[in-house]
Structure formats: structure tokens, C-alpha cells
Amino acid sequence: MPTSDLTDPCTALVEAGVRQQIFPGAAWAVGGIDNHVPGAAGRLTPDPASAAMRTDTLFDIASLTKIISVWSLTGWLVSRKRLRLDERLADLLPGTAGYALAPVTIFQLLTHTAGLPLRARLRASYGDVREDIVRGVLREPLEGVPGQAVAYTDRAALILGFVIERLLGMPLDQALDEHILRPLGMDATRYGPVPPQHGKPVAPTEYCEQAGAHLAGVTHDFSTRLLGGVCGISGLFSNVRDLQRFLHAMLAQDRRHGEVVDAGWVRDSLTVQTGTLNPPRGLFWHPAAGSGPQDDIWCHLGFTGTAMWLSPRRGRYAVLLTNKLYYTRDSARINALRRDFMRRAFDL
Numbered sequence: 569m570p571t572s573d574l575t576d577p578c579t580a581l582v583e584a585g586v587r588q589q590i591f592p593g594a595a596w597a598v599g600g601i602d603n604h605v606p607g608a609a610g611r612l613t614p615d616p617a618s619a620a621m622r623t624d625t626l627f628d629i630a631s632l633t634k635i636i637s638v639w640s641l642t643g644w645l646v647s648r649k650r651l652r653l654d655e656r657l658a659d660l661l662p663g664t665a666g667y668a669l670a671p672v673t674i675f676q677l678l679t680h681t682a683g684l685p686l687r688a689r690l691r692a693s694y695g696d697v698r699e700d701i702v703r704g705v706l707r708e709p710l711e712g713v714p715g716q717a718v719a720y721t722d723r724a725a726l727i728l729g730f731v732i733e734r735l736l737g738m739p740l741d742q743a744l745d746e747h748i749l750r751p752l753g754m755d756a757t758r759y760g761p762v763p764p765q766h767g768k769p770v771a772p773t774e775y776c777e778q779a780g781a782h783l784a785g786v787t788h789d790f791s792t793r794l795l796g797g798v799c800g801i802s803g804l805f806s807n808v809r810d811l812q813r814f815l816h817a818m819l820a821q822d823r824r825h826g827e828v829v830d831a832g833w834v835r836d837s838l839t840v841q842t843g844t845l846n847p848p849r850g851l852f853w854h855p856a857a858g859s860g861p862q863d864d865i866w867c868h869l870g871f872t873g874t875a876m877w878l879s880p881r882r883g884r885y886a887v888l889l890t891n892k893l894y895y896t897r898d899s900a901r902i903n904a905l906r907r908d909f910m911r912r913a914f915d916l
Contacts, residue, residue: 577912579607581905582888586610590901591873591890593621593771595808598886598913601820606808612771613782613894619769623808626762626770627889628788630870633804634725636757636814637740639852640748641732642678643833650735653678660731663706674731676714677724678851679841683712684723690791698795702730718845722791722801725852729800741798751828752813757806759798761786768807771891773872788872788893802871808887815878815885838866838880853878858907858916865914873902877910886913 582594586609593610608621629636645651651660651674658670676682685708694704705726712719729740736743741759749757762770762785772784787793789802797803817829837851848855856867856877864881873892878885888909892902910916 578605578909579609581909581912582607582609585890585902585905588901589614589895590905591892592618592894593625594873594888594890595621595623595625595627596886596888596909597623597808597812598884599812599816600882600884601816604812604816606812608808612769612891621771622769624756624768625889626756626766626768626785626805626807627874627891628760628771628773628783628802628872628893629804629806629811629874629889630789630802630872631722631725632806632811632868632870632874632876633802634800634852635868635876636748636804636806636811637744638725638728638732638800639678639837640829641736641740641743642674642728643830643837644747644828645732645735647830647833651731657706657727657731661706661727661734663703667707668710669706669708669727672710672714674728675841675851677728678837679849680718680720680724681715681842681845681849682721682724683710683714683716683719684708684721684727685711686719686721687723690794696794701795706730716845718842718847718849725800726791727800732800739798740800748828752817754806754810754813757804757810759803760805761797762805770805771889771894773891773893774897782894806889808889811876811887811889812885815876815887818878819880819883819885834880838864838878856910857903858911859914863914863916865910867910869906871897871899873906875906875909877913879914882914884914886910 595608597606606623611618653675657664672682694701772782773788787803792803840848853866856865859865865879867877873890
């Protein structure tokens with residue numbers, strides 16, 4: 569089905585999500601090499617007087633940060649032979665020497681097979697000083713044997729962010745801007761907090777008791793806030809237009825974009841790298857729920873209700889941005905809607 573023919577079913581599904589109060593509003597796009605169809609529905613908040621969602625509305629993209637920031641920069645380093653997937657953390661981060669993380673490899677972090685604790689739990693364990701947090705993360709015991717099981721964990725991206733900062737000698741947000749965002753023309757994407765003068769509407773997320781208001785332009789993720797808003801876990805704000813540029817670059821692999829997102833890195837990342845282990849994983853990407861191996865649809869999801877999908881075989885991508893966290897932290901309904909959106913976007 570041509571991309572343009574997908575407008576009505578995708579729009580109807582997103583508008584139903586607004587009516588059913590799965591999220592106050594959403595923006596989305598389905599595209600390919602030669603064309604794309606963007607859309608938006610609902611409002612920034614449930615208040616009928618609030619501004620309408622737009623395709624340039626900024627969203628807290630949550631774990632999509634792991635792809636835009638950490639996955640991209642890791643690939644940038646690998647393609648320039650400044651990092652190998654078989655390198656151990658002991659050889660990259662001196663703070664791991666003598667601790668359980670020392671033998672863990674970059675490959676194991678990217679495939680979620682490192683045996684790491686499942687969540688960050690930063691304040692409870694380490695206090696609120698950045699240096700203490702980093703030291704605590706690097707000295708934490710493992711919860712599994714590296715290479716023996718697949719278990720999604722925020723810590724993989726957190727630690728990869730530390731590796732990137734050390735290898736490039738600059739903070740993660742600066743590295744991302746210099747090597748990924750500016751070359752791709754993603755001028756709206758940035759780590760928060762988002763200043764009012766940024767000039768684009770920002771979708772608010774969950775209610776903050778301390779602030780007495782819904783968070784807007786400030787990441788919902790507490791661990792990321794503890795690290796100043798910049799880390800590999802979460803913290804990026806972006807919009808549909810910028811994510812279209814990113815996904816199109818992965819598909820197109822033209823000469824200019826190939827210098828930013830290497831074709832070999834994309835191919836390897838969108839290939840099962842975990843053998844017979846389940847669930848199957850590529851390199852940070854994973855097969856989309858509701859699709860089969862023959863569909864070749866890969867995805868990454870965010871806790872705020874965001875999602876990106878990519879199918880090299882079909883030459884198509886899709887992105888859905890929502891602020892479902894305005895209503896609830898429960899993910900059952902947004903997961904069902906994301907599966908339906910993916911199936912309609914890829915005509916399954």
C-alpha cells in the first residue's frame with residue numbers, strides 16, 4: 569500500500585486514542601525513501617482550551633533517547649574504528665577494574681545480555697552527586713552471567729553513555745549535537761530542560777507533586793534528572809519532523825548521511841544478534857511486537873508512549889509520539905495501540 573493511503577487508518581487510530589484518554593494528544597508520521605505522511609491529533613492537555621498538537625510539538629521521547637543518542641554515537645565510533653564491539657569495559661572505563669562489570673563487552677551491553685541490574689535505582693544506592701553515581705554504577709554487582717540471557721535494562725545505555733563521553737572527551741549532549749544532530753539537520757532535538765525561548769510547543773507529561781504541575785520540558789525520568797538531565801537512559805526532547813530526518817537517513821544511506829549513520833552499522837543493528845536466546849535482539853533495536861521475522865520490522869519504544877519502527881526490506885519507517893504519561897504510568901493500553909499503529913503503518 570502506498571504511504572499516502574495510510575493516512576486515514578493511522579489518523580483514525582490516533583484520534584480514537586485521544587477519545588479513549590490513552591493520551592491527550594499525539595503526533596506521528598509514516599514514510600519511506602521518496603515520501604512521507606505526517607499527522608497530529610488531540611491537544612497538549614485534556615483542557616479543550618489548550619493548544620492543538622502539531623507535528624513540530626516537542627515530546628519527552630524517553631527511551632528513544634537510547635537510539636538517537638547512545639546507539640548513534642556508538643555506531644559513529646565503531647564505523648571509525650575507535651571502538652570495537654568485543655572490547656571490555658575494563659579496557660574502556662578504569663572505574664570498572666576489579667569489579668563485576670570489568671569483563672562485560674560493548675556487544676553485551678547493546679544486546680542486553682550483560683547480566684546488569686534491570687533498573688537504574690540511582691538515588692537509593694549512590695546519593696545525588698554525579699561522581700558518586702557514576703562510581704556506584706560501575707561498581708554494582710551483576711544480577712546474571714554475561715552472555716547467557718536477554719534482559720532489557722536501562723543501565724546498558726547509561727554505561728554506554730559513560731564510554732562515549734570518555735572516548736570523545738566531551739559530555740554526551742555535546743557529542744550528540746556535534747556528531748549526529750547538526751549533521752542530520754535535527755535542530756529541534758536536544759536534552760532538557762527545554763528553555764521557553766526554544767520556540768516550539770512542548771507536550772507535558774506526568775504530574776509532579778513537588779512542582780505542583782505537570783512536567784513540561786523537563787524529563788519525567790528521575791534518574792536522568794539526578795544526572796542533570798543528560799545521560800544515555802532518557803532526557804531527549806524531539807518532534808516528528810526531526811525523527812523523520814533520522815529514520816530517513818537510516819533508510820536512504822545517501823553519501824552525506826552515510827558519514828553520520830553507517831550502512832553497515834544499521835544492517836548489523838537490524839539483524840538478530842542474540843542467537844537462540846529469547847527475546848531476540850539486534851543492537852539496541854528489537855523485532856516489533858505483532859510482526860514476524862518475514863516482516864523485517866524493527867522498533868524501539870519509550871515509556872512516555874513514544875515509538876519508532878523501521879523496515880529496510882519494505883523501505884518504510886513510522887514514528888508515534890504521545891504524552892500518555894499525562895494520564896498514567898500503566899502501559900497496557902498504549903502498548904496495544906502501538907501494536908495496532910505499527911500494523912496499519914506497515915499494512916500488515
